[in-house]
Amino acid sequence: MSTTGGRRRPPTIHDVAREAGVSRGTVSRVLNGGHYVSPAAQEAVNAAIRRTGYVVNRHARSLITGRSDSVGFLLTEPQEKFFEDPNFNVLLRGCTQALAAHDIPLLLMLAGTEDERRRITRYITSGHVDGVLLVSSHSGNPVAEELSEAGVPLVACGKPIGLGSKISYVAADDRDGARDMTRHLLSLGRRRVGMVTGPLDTPGGVERLAGYKEVLTEAGVEVDDRLVVSGDYSRLSGERGAERLLAQVPDLDAVFVASDLMARGVLTTLERAGRRVPEDVAVGGFDDSPAALASSPELTTMRQPFDRISAEMVRVLLAQIGGEDTAAVILPTELVKREST
Amino acid sequence: MSTTGGRRRPPTIHDVAREAGVSRGTVSRVLNGGHYVSPAAQEAVNAAIRRTGYVVNRHARSLITGRSDSVGFLLTEPQEKFFEDPNFNVLLRGCTQALAAHDIPLLLMLAGTEDERRRITRYITSGHVDGVLLVSSHSGNPVAEELSEAGVPLVACGKPIGLGSKISYVAADDRDGARDMTRHLLSLGRRRVGMVTGPLDTPGGVERLAGYKEVLTEAGVEVDDRLVVSGDYSRLSGERGAERLLAQVPDLDAVFVASDLMARGVLTTLERAGRRVPEDVAVGGFDDSPAALASSPELTTMRQPFDRISAEMVRVLLAQIGGEDTAAVILPTELVKREST
DNA sequence: GCGCGCTGTGTGCACGTTCCCAAATGATCG
DNA sequence: CGATCATTTGGGAACGTGCACACAGCGCGC
Numbered sequence: 001m002s003t004t005g006g007r008r009r010p011p012t013i014h015d016v017a018r019e020a021g022v023s024r025g026t027v028s029r030v031l032n033g034g035h036y037v038s039p040a041a042q043e044a045v046n047a048a049i050r051r052t053g054y055v056v057n058r059h060a061r062s063l064i065t066g067r068s069d070s071v072g073f074l075l076t077e078p079q080e081k082f083f084e085d086p087n088f089n090v091l092l093r094g095c096t097q098a099l100a101a102h103d104i105p106l107l108l109m110l111a112g113t114e115d116e117r118r119r120i121t122r123y124i125t126s127g128h129v130d131g132v133l134l135v136s137s138h139s140g141n142p143v144a145e146e147l148s149e150a151g152v153p154l155v156a157c158g159k160p161i162g163l164g165s166k167i168s169y170v171a172a173d174d175r176d177g178a179r180d181m182t183r184h185l186l187s188l189g190r191r192r193v194g195m196v197t198g199p200l201d202t203p204g205g206v207e208r209l210a211g212y213k214e215v216l217t218e219a220g221v222e223v224d225d226r227l228v229v230s231g232d233y234s235r236l237s238g239e240r241g242a243e244r245l246l247a248q249v250p251d252l253d254a255v256f257v258a259s260d261l262m263a264r265g266v267l268t269t270l271e272r273a274g275r276r277v278p279e280d281v282a283v284g285g286f287d288d289s290p291a292a293l294a295s296s297p298e299l300t301t302m303r304q305p306f307d308r309i310s311a312e313m314v315r316v317l318l319a320q321i322g323g324e325d326t327a328a329v330i331l332p333t334e335l336v337k338r339e340s341t
Numbered sequence: 342m343s344t345t346g347g348r349r350r351p352p353t354i355h356d357v358a359r360e361a362g363v364s365r366g367t368v369s370r371v372l373n374g375g376h377y378v379s380p381a382a383q384e385a386v387n388a389a390i391r392r393t394g395y396v397v398n399r400h401a402r403s404l405i406t407g408r409s410d411s412v413g414f415l416l417t418e419p420q421e422k423f424f425e426d427p428n429f430n431v432l433l434r435g436c437t438q439a440l441a442a443h444d445i446p447l448l449l450m451l452a453g454t455e456d457e458r459r460r461i462t463r464y465i466t467s468g469h470v471d472g473v474l475l476v477s478s479h480s481g482n483p484v485a486e487e488l489s490e491a492g493v494p495l496v497a498c499g500k501p502i503g504l505g506s507k508i509s510y511v512a513a514d515d516r517d518g519a520r521d522m523t524r525h526l527l528s529l530g531r532r533r534v535g536m537v538t539g540p541l542d543t544p545g546g547v548e549r550l551a552g553y554k555e556v557l558t559e560a561g562v563e564v565d566d567r568l569v570v571s572g573d574y575s576r577l578s579g580e581r582g583a584e585r586l587l588a589q590v591p592d593l594d595a596v597f598v599a600s601d602l603m604a605r606g607v608l609t610t611l612e613r614a615g616r617r618v619p620e621d622v623a624v625g626g627f628d629d630s631p632a633a634l635a636s637s638p639e640l641t642t643m644r645q646p647f648d649r650i651s652a653e654m655v656r657v658l659l660a661q662i663g664g665e666d667t668a669a670v671i672l673p674t675e676l677v678k679r680e681s682t
Numbered sequence: 683g684c685g686c687g688c689t690g691t692g693t694g695c696a697c698g699t700t701c702c703c704a705a706a707t708g709a710t711c712g
Numbered sequence: 713c714g715a716t717c718a719t720t721t722g723g724g725a726a727c728g729t730g731c732a733c734a735c736a737g738c739g740c741g742c
Contacts (some may be wrong), residue, residue, distance in 0.1 A: 012699085013699065023723070025700090026721060028700060038719085041721085058469060058699095059399075059401075066727085068684065082434060083427045086425065096451050110438075188698055353729085354729065362690090363691080364691065364698060365692085366691070366693075366731090369730060377688095377690055382690080399729095400727090404696095404697050404727090
């Protein structure tokens, strides 16, 4: 009961009905699609809605429909990753925007710890959201399976780990992208092309490595194990990876790095080691994250179409909520040439 | 009606009541505080809840109470800023966590454009959230006033622009932090200390500049206008600012930068210009954002206690929702010495 | 012994919406 | 011309919860 800004009772569907001279039922029908409503009534109701400033009470609607008309955005990453990687922000932004077009709010769920994971799982399976957008580069956690088994509509960003799982997902074409980038590096005349991979317990990480190896083999370049080190998409693991590469193959002349964030780390290490980029060593990243433009030299990278990815995630999730059977969506990547190659 | 994972009807308060052998009212009382309930009934109800796996239906509750038991996190920044600045992620994480303790979900609202701002304002004023956590470094937008006038509980991060506004906010002590950092730079023996300010149409930006000037004056060092350039907290504006500083005062020996992100840009420019940090030029940042550790050399900076800031924002907002009158909260900053000074 | 206050419990009502069904109207068809 | 059908409308019921109220039992003081 604050003294300032007392909020009055908002208009209900009753008020609109009275104002328009029709019944609640008719107003409701106008609100939900407008089938079996005469044009005259349609118009009268819309006018009444404008006049009263009526907005539907979502709680009342949800109570009767059983839907919440909201979805969760679940991020199962340690918080350092969430702080470091702007890709999450890009996805968040994209999903928020795509959902806004359907007037669906997004509930943010950050599961950094095991406790949070449990709490959030319970929240979701209690029916408080209609579905879940799952983002988790390192999807080794059981949360996807758990939610899927509970019958919660679910779309992952990137292919989840369990092969047997029937979880829908949206991803960039990792293998093809890796192939393009490796081909690009070879086309520059480089032959000692190293790679810093993503986490190899994730399908995405494995695919990017596979694409790299394929192209080298096709080009008749021997795949040297000392030229491949693994990382976890973090900047620091890029630094470390480049250090090991330089130690093992001092005369390498190119590196394909499985994420832009790691690529920044690679650039740091190369600079410390006195290597010029791209003259001595060409560096190719992956993602085209905001980090790619912020680095110097600016990164040549494989663009993941994050705006399309998030739009597709939302589209697939809504289809699934609508009861449709949905499949995986794979989107093409695109080579973006900048200063580092 | 998907074939897999059919969700059955969840238990209601009725089921719990029957299971426990009491009435709905008693169950409800146990749920909401447990006053006027005998220990025996208390126990029976709790056991029944555990057995049935009952979870309260928030929609039904909201319908009757008029509260939504959710809050919005509103970010009114262009999307580039959201992508670039990890501080937003830190705040987001902190608020999510603090709200989780109260079992309150967070609705993410990103208002990058004018259209989105309108849509979101309408959503909020329609009563779909109980309150709003507002984050907006450049709070020149009318959204705060608008929501506040509509009687929506609101807490801003950082002092909003309008002086007359009675909007509650939580902020770090900008002036004091700027004083500490400037004093630190002087203590290193530096006398030509430049500054890259934040946006000077925001209280935070103005305060940090004021602190800087105060300490210089107190120390008997003349405040030179050519040593002060303004930025907008972005990395790029740091680069540009440092370029201007070097052009105007080539022999400057320290820079106080009003954000870590800008400080990274300053480091880039200094390196390009061949200046060593900290030997030739000492650089002090502000925020202690994740960016401070990721830069090289690692940034000396003023730590904003983001975890406490977000916790306080949530505390104040909940108090305001509870009808209390709330005031501004100012939290102390702390000097974190690293490699750049 | 009466009234009063405090604790503990059950019940009716209301919140605002959607859905289902009945009924009215006009059009079409055999 | 009567019957069937599609369209349009209104009203009752239900969703699951919290709250106000009524009421019972008990102890206490006057």
